[in-house]
Amino acid sequence: MRVLIADKFERSGLEALQAFGCEVIYQPDLKDDSLVAEIRRVRPDVLVVRSTRVTEPMFDAGPIKLVVRAGAGYNTIDVAAASKRGIYVSNCPGKNSIAVAELAFGLILALDRRIADNVIELRQGRWNKKEFSKARGLYGRTLGLIGVGQIGQEMIPRAHAFGMKVIAWSRSLTPERAATLGIARKDSPLDVAREADVISVHLALTPETRGMIGAEFFAAMREGAYFINTSRGEIVDQAALIKAMRERGIRAGLDVYASEPTAGTDDFNDEIAREPNLYGTHHIGASTDQAQEAIAAETVRIIKTFKETGKVPNVVNLAERTPATHTLVVRHRDRPGVLAHVLGAIRAAEINVQEMENIVFAGAQAAIARINLESAPSREMLDRLQVENPDIIELDLLELKS
Ligand SMILES: NC(=O)c1ccc[n+]([C@@H]2O[C@H](COP(=O)([O-])OP(=O)(O)OC[C@H]3O[C@@H](n4cnc5c(N)ncnc54)[C@H](O)[C@@H]3O)[C@@H](O)[C@H]2O)c1
Numbered sequence: 001m002r003v004l005i006a007d008k009f010e011r012s013g014l015e016a017l018q019a020f021g022c023e024v025i026y027q028p029d030l031k032d033d034s035l036v037a038e039i040r041r042v043r044p045d046v047l048v049v050r051s052t053r054v055t056e057p058m059f060d061a062g063p064i065k066l067v068v069r070a071g072a073g074y075n076t077i078d079v080a081a082a083s084k085r086g087i088y089v090s091n092c093p094g095k096n097s098i099a100v101a102e103l104a105f106g107l108i109l110a111l112d113r114r115i116a117d118n119v120i121e122l123r124q125g126r127w128n129k130k131e132f133s134k135a136r137g138l139y140g141r142t143l144g145l146i147g148v149g150q151i152g153q154e155m156i157p158r159a160h161a162f163g164m165k166v167i168a169w170s171r172s173l174t175p176e177r178a179a180t181l182g183i184a185r186k187d188s189p190l191d192v193a194r195e196a197d198v199i200s201v202h203l204a205l206t207p208e209t210r211g212m213i214g215a216e217f218f219a220a221m222r223e224g225a226y227f228i229n230t231s232r233g234e235i236v237d238q239a240a241l242i243k244a245m246r247e248r249g250i251r252a253g254l255d256v257y258a259s260e261p262t263a264g265t266d267d268f269n270d271e272i273a274r275e276p277n278l279y280g281t282h283h284i285g286a287s288t289d290q291a292q293e294a295i296a297a298e299t300v301r302i303i304k305t306f307k308e309t310g311k312v313p314n315v316v317n318l319a320e321r322t323p324a325t326h327t328l329v330v331r332h333r334d335r336p337g338v339l340a341h342v343l344g345a346i347r348a349a350e351i352n353v354q355e356m357e358n359i360v361f362a363g364a365q366a367a368i369a370r371i372n373l374e375s376a377p378s379r380e381m382l383d384r385l386q387v388e389n390p391d392i393i394e395l396d397l398l399e400l401k402s
């Protein structure tokens, strides 16, 4: 199996892939046209990326079967184009969530004590205890989470350790789950904005979350509250944030920006970087040794499983629901030709097959096939099938509940 790695990747992961027989091509600086050209030249089975964008021309350039996002967010991959071609896209959920929560807390503490400004003045040879002695402190304050996925959940015990109360909105957060986590559930992001002293955003970037945190949200925030975003820049309306920083004293800690470069070093001239109320980092949330080792190990597990079983862990682009309306259950003797016979009849009736599985009983004398179909075969067709093939023991048709 040939694996092209088009981003920075841990040595331990490279060695592990080679150890179980993968041919590894490690080209961390490839992107855009140079990546298309390399895919055409190398013809990889698997493409591994971090922030590198994966676009449709890359899928047309070679026989890629699997794209592994060595990280959590996969908005930089054209998942729709992959799905159209039957190419798996997998990610490494939860493997860098502690690192991101640590950075989010670093930003919260830094904003509260204005640590970066302290350091800058000290480096300039200026003692300014008078100015920097003003801080609110975190104890007893309220942290508001927008999104309680893997990272959001890591924020909770850290906030509790600082004596903070936690409130949260997340699209699937139930009151029971909130109670288990020891947090208060809010009905909307705006309810969180109104009640929190510190807000931290931990959403995936999707068409629904793009621009979700905008002017109304910032207007609802408490004057002078802190706003942290380590998820994706595009979730926030940056112009509205800058306005809130200038007019309402909102302090922001950002690790991500809609305009951020994909390369490791580049110019960055976004106006937000010059705002005095911004403490910004360089999309480094996931960049601890621990997190990168864990991401590499998970990437290796995904590729090893694929190589050895044909199955892929953590796939993000399988259909949640197919157009299947019925399941045909075929109990049969485990002999050649039975399933071909059934499938032939289904094809003749012009019925499309969706999912299909065949399980075999101990001793390999009998098996059951479950075939999900886009419409129901007629009773007459089922009766005929059974008469025509003595290896079919029984046929059942189940209607799928919508
Ligand atoms: N700064 C970094 O280096 C860094 C590192 C890891 C992840 N991230 C970003 O943080 C995001 C969250 O990571 P995670 O590990 O917690 O992921 P996760 O999948 O565990 O959580 C994602 C959250 O987004 C919510 N969500 C998804 N689609 C939504 C929709 N349409 N509407 C409302 N909510 C929706 C989910 O309900 C969940 O709460 C990632 O998607 C990634 O973009 C950044």
Ligand SMILES: O=C(O)CC[C@@H](O)C(=O)O
Binding pocket: 050, 051, 070, 071, 072, 073, 074, 096, 283, 284, 286, 287
């Ligand atoms: O790989 C990185 O450095 C960033 C990864 C991060 O944004 C993620 O979504 O996991």
